[in-house]
Amino acid sequence: MKGQLEDCLGYTTLLLILRLAVSSRVSVTKLDTYFIPSAKTIDGQPSYHMHDGLLCDLTFEPETKLIYAAGDRCIDVMDVSNPARLVKLQGQFVQDRLLHSISACGGQVFVTYSMVADELLDDGNGNGIIIYQSYSRKTKKMEKVKEIKFGRMTPSMVSSTPACTVVVAFANKPYKKNGKLVDPPGGIYILRPKQNLAGKMLKFDNFANRWGTPCQNFKENIMGFNGTVSDSSSCQNPGCDGCTGGNNSNPNPFINTLQPTAITFNDNSTKAYVTLQVNNAIAEVDLVNDQITAIHGLGLKHWTKVDPSDMDDGIILADQFTRPVFGMYQPNQLQYVRWYGKEYLITANQGAAEEYSEFGFRETKRGREFDDAEISPFVGEDMKQALKKAYKLGRLIFSAVDGKNERGAFEEFCTYGGRGFSVWQLPSMNLVYDSGCDFENLTQIHYPDLFNNPLTGFKYDATVPGGKDATSPDKGPEPSTVSVQQMKNSLLIFVGNRNPGTVFVYSVGPGRMEPRFETIVTGIPTNTSKRIQDLFQDRELYDAKIPYIRFFGPGELANYSVLVTSGETTLTISTYKVMWSGYPVFSILSVGASVVFSLQLSLLQ
Numbered sequence: 016m017k018g019q020l021e022d023c024l025g026y027t028t029l030l031l032i033l034r035l036a037v038s039s040r041v042s043v044t045k046l047d048t049y050f051i052p053s054a055k056t057i058d059g060q061p062s063y064h065m066h067d068g069l070l071c072d073l074t075f076e077p078e079t080k081l082i083y084a085a086g087d088r089c090i091d092v093m094d095v096s097n098p099a100r101l102v103k104l105q106g107q108f109v110q111d112r113l114l115h116s117i118s119a120c121g122g123q124v125f126v127t128y129s130m131v132a133d134e135l136l137d138d139g140n141g142n143g144i145i146i147y148q149s150y151s152r153k154t155k156k157m158e159k160v161k162e163i164k165f166g167r168m169t170p171s172m173v174s175s176t177p178a179c180t181v182v183v184a185f186a187n188k189p190y191k192k193n194g195k196l197v198d199p200p201g202g203i204y205i206l207r208p209k210q211n212l213a214g215k216m217l218k219f220d221n222f223a224n225r226w227g228t229p230c231q232n233f234k235e236n237i238m239g240f241n242g243t244v245s246d247s248s249s250c251q252n253p254g255c256d257g258c259t260g261g262n263n264s265n266p267n268p269f270i271n272t273l274q275p276t277a278i279t280f281n282d283n284s285t286k287a288y289v290t291l292q293v294n295n296a297i298a299e300v301d302l303v304n305d306q307i308t309a310i311h312g313l314g315l316k317h318w319t320k321v322d323p324s325d326m327d328d329g330i331i332l333a334d335q336f337t338r339p340v341f342g343m344y345q346p347n348q349l350q351y352v353r354w355y356g357k358e359y360l361i362t363a364n365q366g367a368a369e370e371y372s373e374f375g376f377r378e379t380k381r382g383r384e385f386d387d388a389e390i391s392p393f394v395g396e397d398m399k400q401a402l403k404k405a406y407k408l409g410r411l412i413f414s415a416v417d418g419k420n421e422r423g424a425f426e427e428f429c430t431y432g433g434r435g436f437s438v439w440q441l442p443s444m445n446l447v448y449d450s451g452c453d454f455e456n457l458t459q460i461h462y463p464d465l466f467n468n469p470l471t472g473f474k475y476d477a478t479v480p481g482g483k484d485a486t487s488p489d490k491g492p493e494p495s496t497v498s499v500q501q502m503k504n505s506l507l508i509f510v511g512n513r514n515p516g517t518v519f520v521y522s523v524g525p526g527r528m529e530p531r532f533e534t535i536v537t538g539i540p541t542n543t544s545k546r547i548q549d550l551f552q553d554r555e556l557y558d559a560k561i562p563y564i565r566f567f568g569p570g571e572l573a574n575y576s577v578l579v580t581s582g583e584t585t586l587t588i589s590t591y592k593v594m595w596s597g598y599p600v601f602s603i604l605s606v607g608a609s610v611v612f613s614l615q616l617s618l619l620q
Contacts, residue, residue, distance in 0.1 A: 085117035121179035127170035176284035184275035323411040358441035366432015366490040383409035410488035464541040470515035511561035523599035540542040558582035
C-alpha cells in the first residue's frame with residue numbers, strides 16, 4: 016500500500032492552496048436626495064408635499080448625463096453628472112395630461128400620457144405620446160417635436176433600444192359606453208424616429224382564434240399551467256389569467272383582457288419581452304419582423320409561508336404548506352440578462368387585479384366571502400375554517416374566478432402577486448429561481464416597522480409604524496421595479512418595492528443562476544414617533560413607493576457604481592454609492608504532471 020501511494024504521488028502531486036476569503040458583501044452609502052417641488056406654488060414659492068402619483072417613471076440619457084422624471088403633469092430634468100450633488104435644470108408643466116412613462120434616445124424624449132378627464136377625450140384630444148427634443152443647456156428648454164394621439168387607447172410604459180427603436184405598451188383600460196363595458200384589446204406600438212416617426216401598432220389578433228371563448232368558460236381550464244402559446248400553436252393552456260371582466264350578459268374574449276405593461280429587450284435588440292401583468296403572462300415580440308410571436312403563461316406559486324392578514328396581532332408568516340393557497344406572479348417590470356451564455360428574464364412580481372364593479376363584475380373576493388357551497392368537497396376542513404377567520408385567511412384577497420375545477424367549484428385559491436422576484440430561463444421560460452417569502456421574512460428581521468406598510472398615514476397624521484402589516488391581506492410588499500448589472504464575475508440584482516419603499520439587493524456568483532441576499536436599502540426611517548409628514552418636511556423621509564430604480568456600473572455616471580432610486584409619493588430622486596467585494600474565483604492551473612487548485616478572492620468595485 017505504501018509503495019502504491021508513493022507511486023501515485025510520484026506521478027501526480029496535488030497541492031491545494033487555500034486563501035481565506037471574506038464573505039461577499041455590498042456596501043451602500045447615501046450620496047444625495049433631491050426633493051422636487053410640486054407644480055403648485057404657495058405665495059410664489061416652491062411647495063413640497065406627499066401625494067400618490069406625483070412621480071411615475073424616470074429615464075437616463077447617457078450622452079448628456081441627464082435624468083428625465085415624469086409624473087402627474089410635470090417633466091423634471093435633473094443633472095446627475097455629479098451623483099453626490101443632484102441639480103434640477105427644468106420643470107415643464109404639461110396641460111391636462113397625466114404622464115405615465117418616459118424614455119430618451121436619439122436626442123429625443125418620449126412621454127406617454129392619458130387625459131386627466133374622460134370628457135376631454137371627446138374633444139379630439141385623445142391619450143397618446145408626446146415627443147420632445149432633448150433638453151438644451153443653451154436654450155434651457157425641451158422643444159416639442161410631435162404629439163401622436165390614439166383616442167381612448169391607453170399607453171402605459173415606453174422604452175427604447177440603444178439604436179432608438181421605441182416600443183410602447185398599450186394597456187387600453189376598459190371604459191363604459193352607453194352603460195356597457197368596452198374593453199379594447201391591448202397593443203404594442205413600435206416607433207422608429209429615424210424612419211420619419213413612422214409607427215406601427217401590433218395587435219394580438221393572431222391569438223383570437225384560440226382564445227375567443229368567453230372568459231367564464233376559459234378560465235376554468237387554464238390556471239396552474241405554466242406554458243407557452245405561439246401564434247401558430249393550438250395549445251389551449253397558456254397558464255395565464257384570461258377572464259378579467261367577463262360576465263354572462265357581456266362575455267369578454269380573452270384577447271380583450273390583455274394589458275401590456277412593461278418592456279425589456281434582449282442584448283441585440285431583436286426581441287422585446289412585455290409583461291401582461293393582470294394576465295400573469297409575458298408576451299414575446301419579434302422586432303425584426305414586427306410581430307407578437309408568443310405569450311408565455313407563468314403559472315402559479317404555492318405559498319408555503321405568507322402573512323395573509325392585518326388582524327393577526329402582528330407579523331406572522333403563517334404556514335400554508337398543506338393548504339391550496341397559490342399566488343399568481345403577475346410581474347410589473349422585468350429585465351433581460353445574459354449570464355454565462357444563458358438568457359434570463361428577471362421579474363418583479365407586484366400583482367394586479369382588475370375591478371369591474373361598475374359593470375356588475377368583481378374579480379376579487381376576500382377569504383371570508385367564499386361560501387362552503389362553492390368550495391370543492393375535496394378541500395380540507397382546515398382550509399374552510401381558515402377562510403372564515405379574519406386572523407387566518409378571512410382577510411386575504413383571492414381571485415373570484417380562478418382555481419375552479421371542471422364542475423365550477425373552487426379547489427385552488429389564487430392570490431395576486433408573487434411578493435418577490437423570479438428568474439425565468441429563455442427561451443423555455445422555465446422558472447429557475449424564486450425568492451419565496453424572502454422579502455417578508457427579511458423585512459420583519461431588519462425593518463419590522465416597514466413590513467407590508469403602504470405608508471398611507473401621511474394622509475391622516477400617522478407615524479411610520481402605524482401602517483405596519485396593512486397590505487398583508489392584499490399584495491404585501493408589491494415588488495414593482497428591477498435593475499440588473501454585471502460586475503466582473505458577478506451579477507447584482509436590485510428589486511424595488513412599493514410598500515413602503517425598499518430596495519432588496521441580491522448577488523449572483525460565477526456560473527449558476529443562484530441569487531443570494533445581500534442587503535436592504537431604504538429612505539424611510541424606523542423606530543421613530545415623529546409623524547410621517549414631519550419626517551418628510553424635515554427631509555428625513557424620502558423615496559416612498561418606489562416606481563423606478565437603476566444601477567449604474569463604474570464609468571457610467573462616476574468612477575464608482577451608483578444606485579438611483581425614486582419615490583412616487585415623496586417626489587424624490589436619490590443616489591447611492593455602491594461598493595462590491597466580489598465572489599471568490601476558483602481556478603485550476605495545470606503545471607506539468609502537477610495540478611494546482613487555487614482559491615482567489617477577486618475584489619470588485
